[in-house]
Amino acid sequence: MFIKKYIQEIWGAVKSLLKGMRRTGYYFTHHKEIITQQYPDNRETLNLPERFKGEVVMPHDENNEHRCTGCQACELACPNGTIKVIFKNELNAEGKKKKAIDKLVYHLELCTMCNLCIEACPSDAIKMAQTFEHSVFDRNELTKILNNPGSKIMDGVE
Amino acid sequence: MWSFSNIANSIHEWLSNNFNPTWTIIIEMVIAGVAVISLFALLGLVLVIMERKVSAWMQIRLGPNRVGPKGMFQSLADTLKLLVKEGLTPGGADKFLFNLAPFIAMIVAMLLMAPIAFAKDFQLWDLNIGVLFVSAVSSIMVISILMAGWASNNKYSLMGAMRSGAQIVSYELSAGLSILAVVVMTGSLQVSEIIESQRNGWWIFKGHLPMLIAFVTFIIAVTAETNRAPFDLAEAESELTAGFHTEYSGMKFALFFLAEYVNVFIVCAIGATLFLGGWMPFHIGKWEGFNHVMDYIPSSIWFFGKTFFLIFLIMWFRWTFPRLRIDQLLNLEWKYLLPISMINLLIVTAMAILGWHF
Amino acid sequence: MEGFGEVLKMYRKTEIINDSKAPPAEGFGEADMIINVGPQHPATHGVLHLVITLNGETIKNVEPHLGYIHRSIEKMCESLSYRQFIYVTSRMDYLSAHINNHACALCVEQGLQVEIPPRAQVIRVLMDELTRIASHELWLGAMAMDLGAFTPFFHAFRERESINDIMEETCGARLTMNYMVPGGVMHDLHPSFQQRVKDFMQLYKSKVHEYDEMLTGNIIFQNRMKNVGVLSAEDAISYGCTGPTARGSGVSCDVRKLYPYEIYNTLEFDEVLETGGDSFSRYMVRVREMQQSIRIIEQLIDNIPEGDFQTKTKAVLKLPKGEFYSRVETARGELGVYIVSEGATTPYRIKFRSPGFSNLSVLNHIAKGSKLGDLVAMMGTLDLVIPDIDR
Numbered sequence: 001m002f003i004k005k006y007i008q009e010i011w012g013a014v015k016s017l018l019k020g021m022r023r024t025g026y027y028f029t030h031h032k033e034i035i036t037q038q039y040p041d042n043r044e045t046l047n048l049p050e051r052f053k054g055e056v057v058m059p060h061d062e063n064n065e066h067r068c069t070g071c072q073a074c075e076l077a078c079p080n081g082t083i084k085v086i087f088k089n090e091l092n093a094e095g096k097k098k099k100a101i102d103k104l105v106y107h108l109e110l111c112t113m114c115n116l117c118i119e120a121c122p123s124d125a126i127k128m129a130q131t132f133e134h135s136v137f138d139r140n141e142l143t144k145i146l147n148n149p150g151s152k153i154m155d156g157v158e
Numbered sequence: 159m160w161s162f163s164n165i166a167n168s169i170h171e172w173l174s175n176n177f178n179p180t181w182t183i184i185i186e187m188v189i190a191g192v193a194v195i196s197l198f199a200l201l202g203l204v205l206v207i208m209e210r211k212v213s214a215w216m217q218i219r220l221g222p223n224r225v226g227p228k229g230m231f232q233s234l235a236d237t238l239k240l241l242v243k244e245g246l247t248p249g250g251a252d253k254f255l256f257n258l259a260p261f262i263a264m265i266v267a268m269l270l271m272a273p274i275a276f277a278k279d280f281q282l283w284d285l286n287i288g289v290l291f292v293s294a295v296s297s298i299m300v301i302s303i304l305m306a307g308w309a310s311n312n313k314y315s316l317m318g319a320m321r322s323g324a325q326i327v328s329y330e331l332s333a334g335l336s337i338l339a340v341v342v343m344t345g346s347l348q349v350s351e352i353i354e355s356q357r358n359g360w361w362i363f364k365g366h367l368p369m370l371i372a373f374v375t376f377i378i379a380v381t382a383e384t385n386r387a388p389f390d391l392a393e394a395e396s397e398l399t400a401g402f403h404t405e406y407s408g409m410k411f412a413l414f415f416l417a418e419y420v421n422v423f424i425v426c427a428i429g430a431t432l433f434l435g436g437w438m439p440f441h442i443g444k445w446e447g448f449n450h451v452m453d454y455i456p457s458s459i460w461f462f463g464k465t466f467f468l469i470f471l472i473m474w475f476r477w478t479f480p481r482l483r484i485d486q487l488l489n490l491e492w493k494y495l496l497p498i499s500m501i502n503l504l505i506v507t508a509m510a511i512l513g514w515h516f
Numbered sequence: 517m518e519g520f521g522e523v524l525k526m527y528r529k530t531e532i533i534n535d536s537k538a539p540p541a542e543g544f545g546e547a548d549m550i551i552n553v554g555p556q557h558p559a560t561h562g563v564l565h566l567v568i569t570l571n572g573e574t575i576k577n578v579e580p581h582l583g584y585i586h587r588s589i590e591k592m593c594e595s596l597s598y599r600q601f602i603y604v605t606s607r608m609d610y611l612s613a614h615i616n617n618h619a620c621a622l623c624v625e626q627g628l629q630v631e632i633p634p635r636a637q638v639i640r641v642l643m644d645e646l647t648r649i650a651s652h653e654l655w656l657g658a659m660a661m662d663l664g665a666f667t668p669f670f671h672a673f674r675e676r677e678s679i680n681d682i683m684e685e686t687c688g689a690r691l692t693m694n695y696m697v698p699g700g701v702m703h704d705l706h707p708s709f710q711q712r713v714k715d716f717m718q719l720y721k722s723k724v725h726e727y728d729e730m731l732t733g734n735i736i737f738q739n740r741m742k743n744v745g746v747l748s749a750e751d752a753i754s755y756g757c758t759g760p761t762a763r764g765s766g767v768s769c770d771v772r773k774l775y776p777y778e779i780y781n782t783l784e785f786d787e788v789l790e791t792g793g794d795s796f797s798r799y800m801v802r803v804r805e806m807q808q809s810i811r812i813i814e815q816l817i818d819n820i821p822e823g824d825f826q827t828k829t830k831a832v833l834k835l836p837k838g839e840f841y842s843r844v845e846t847a848r849g850e851l852g853v854y855i856v857s858e859g860a861t862t863p864y865r866i867k868f869r870s871p872g873f874s875n876l877s878v879l880n881h882i883a884k885g886s887k888l889g890d891l892v893a894m895m896g897t898l899d900l901v902i903p904d905i906d907r
């Protein structure tokens with residue numbers, strides 16, 4: 001019958017709407033379901049996974065020594081010219097000239113965090129750091145020199 | 159006992175003792191005007207923060223929580239921001255109408271405040287056609303929206319305005335018919351009498367199923383009339399960017415925003431007055447003790463409690479449902495709400511004649 | 517009525533600016549108007565520019581204007597080596613970045629003729645399916661938001677977020693992972709990967725009925741979706757639609773079934789087909805596809821074979837002279853990668869066949885004659901990702 005169908009239709013519609021309202025009503029009353037993280041406040045407790053790709057860094061040990069041989073593999077692997085290796089000539093113990101890195105220039109503003117340089121590095125000299133708050137007021141600050149001033153290559157790394 | 163009507167009476171007495179009657183009336187009018195404007199500001203602040211909190215909790219978020227305790231002053235900060243922002247008038251706009259529209263929206267909202275009974279014996283103007291006044295004045299609202307949409311010289315605004323014109327004009331019918339159901343039962347258009355008639359029980363309980371249907375139609379219709387989701391076609395963010403107020407900025411935008419919230423408050427207040435007994439406490443038949451306890455709660459709390467419950471209901475709709483399409487919106491009105499409320503009105507009339515209610 | 521127009525003109529002193537003097541387009545009637553949706557518009561989710569001819573609320577013509585986010589990725593890839601170009605493809609369809617990378621890796625491997633260890637294959641498939649779920653979750657939320665329901669957006673992001681966390685832990689990034697390399701995957705799985713995927717599946721199963729309550733069953737939602745933007749199977753084929761868009765019209769086109777790659781031919785899953793062709797069918801295809809992805813993950817998660825996650829490849833990759841083509845099923849449809857090699861370390865030419873471009877091309881066809889409000893429902897269910905269309 002027409003009237004019966006009409007009423008059934010309305011009843012079905014109202015029921016479907018009430019179902020949705022029950023769901024939102026549930027969340028309205030259950031605050032423990034809230035998933036918001038209050039970001040700048042939770043800086044201390046925020047721990048990013050160790051593989052998180054935030055920025056390329058070069059670890060140094062306590063003697064201010066790094067593992068970079070200056071092989072330029074990272075520079076070649078990088079798809080967008082983010083890394084530049086600049087050399088200097090150094091005298092080693094026997095007085096022979098030896099090529100060593102002067103600066104490893106890293107342009108954070110170009111980096112896409114693709115991890116290819118780290119994969120390419122034969123001596124594990126560079127790695128990804130878990131920092132992510134990179135905003136600065138002057139873009140020159142984003143051009144970084146990865147090796148510390150006065151740093152040397154570690155003994156035994158070829 | 160402390161109550162709004164006592165305060166009003168003592169002010170009136172003090173004024174009549176110190177001034178002549180003309181001045182008394184003038185000062186009282188000024189006081190009333192200031193009170194309405196401050197109520198406006200307060201409502202805006204409270205309702206905005208309420209909406210943001212309600213939506214946040216439904217969306218498993220925290221909502222504003224930075225300004226003040228638990229973010230309670232967030233809307234104050236927002237208002238401050240809107241106040242200092244530039245109110246831009248687009249080059250191609252009709253400058254006069256463009257600037258006039260938000261004020262019309264506000265004036266309509268203010269006029270609607272007049273016949274609302276906020277507490278026992280506390281009412282600005284208890285005119286004998288109160289309910290008619292409300293439904294008449296509220297239809298002026300559409301003019302401000304049309305004006306804003308047309309004067310902006312923007313296609314989105316124009317479409318938003320046309321949609322809202324069609325929408326408000328059609329939904330007024332079923333809102334009016336469901337208001338009529340109460341009027342038929344009460345036999346009066348006066349707000350105070352309608353409230354008085356609910357002394358022994360609210361209409362939504364006294365009137366059986368037909369009254370419940372009238373109540374539901376009323377809520378749906380006023381949600382549409384105030385352009386709230388799921389009927390927010392006039393704004394329809396994803397289709398028309400911001401609909402009729404696309405071109406508004408700064409305080410002029412804030413006025414529209416405020417008018418929307420105040421309108422929501424007013425229609426909910428009217429709904430509470432008509433169906434939930436206004437400031438009347440909740441009474442159950444012969445339970446004298448229970449009724450006595452209920453009487454102790456001040457009447458203003460009853461009124462605002464019911465109103466805010468209805469406001470919450472409307473917010474709940476907004477944050478649950480998707481938006482309707484324009485033809486579906488009109489279908490809902492003309493194919494479902496209008497026939498239902500007409501038949502309902504017939505039944506209510508029969509009930510009123512035969513006395514089939516408590 | 518004419519007199520009224522004169523009065524209006526007199527009354528309106530201010531002139532209409534931007535009144536174009538260009539002759540109206542063909543079929544452009546008196547009462548029609550053109551509105552520009554985008555490139556900055558809340559509904560286009562990106563810099564898509566639609567020039568819409570409207571008659572009142574009815575759409576007469578939709579003309580997409582592309583190119584606002586064209587980065588010439590294909591040209592760029594010609595100067596990158598075979599290891600390097602993969603990461604760029606994450607920026608095409610950023611929601612299924614993983615699957616894009618997968619397609620490129622497959623194509624390079626095809627040229628190099630290397631075998632991928634079984635562990636790497638399983639990892640790749642697992643990651644693909646997780647990406648597919650994440651992408652569909654985002655689509656679900658964004659589409660609901662287009663229709664005016666804001667709440668499901670946040671609920672959908674809850675599930676997406678836990679997938680992103682899994683990705684972050686294993687691949688080191690949340691969106692542009694660059695995890696696939698020629699010969700396998702970049703890292704081994706994180707030790708807690710299995711547990712977290714299981715947690716996610718539990719979360720997903722406990723929440724999936726909520727979308728039925730809030731969207732699928734909802735009468736307003738159904739009315740907005742049903743019989744909106746109907747695309748027939750013939751049109752879907754002739755416009756080159758793939759993925760859920762075509763499967764919603766009943767066209768069987770799942771690359772995972774028809775041209776199985778990796779281990780898909782050993783897995784049990786169904787190709788989801790709906791025959792309605794309207795927005796609701798496309799919606800249902802995606803919703804059911806998420807369940808199929810869950811099914812695939814369930815089969816694999818406890819059976820990840822031990823072994824290498826990468827075959828050793830040379831430091832500098834050189835593809836032999838020739839042409840190589842690989843195709844995969846992304847969350848949006850079929851992605852084809854076509855490499856022409858001259859035997860050098862960089863490709864001579866690369867062409868991507870992206871699903872979004874063909875899917876967008878049907879928009880005008882299905883939108884004609886419907887209401888403006890329907891356009892967002894159609895765009896929502898075509899699942900457009902603009903960088904995928906422009907590249």
Ligand code: SF4
Pocket residue numbers: 056077078079080081082083110111112113114115116117118
């Ligand atoms: S992460 Fe990628 S883009 Fe960044 S420096 Fe390394 S190779 Fe270059």
Ligand code: SF4
Pocket residue numbers: 067068069070071072073074075085120121122123124125126
């Ligand atoms: S960082 Fe590694 S790859 Fe780069 S120059 Fe140093 S040793 Fe070579």
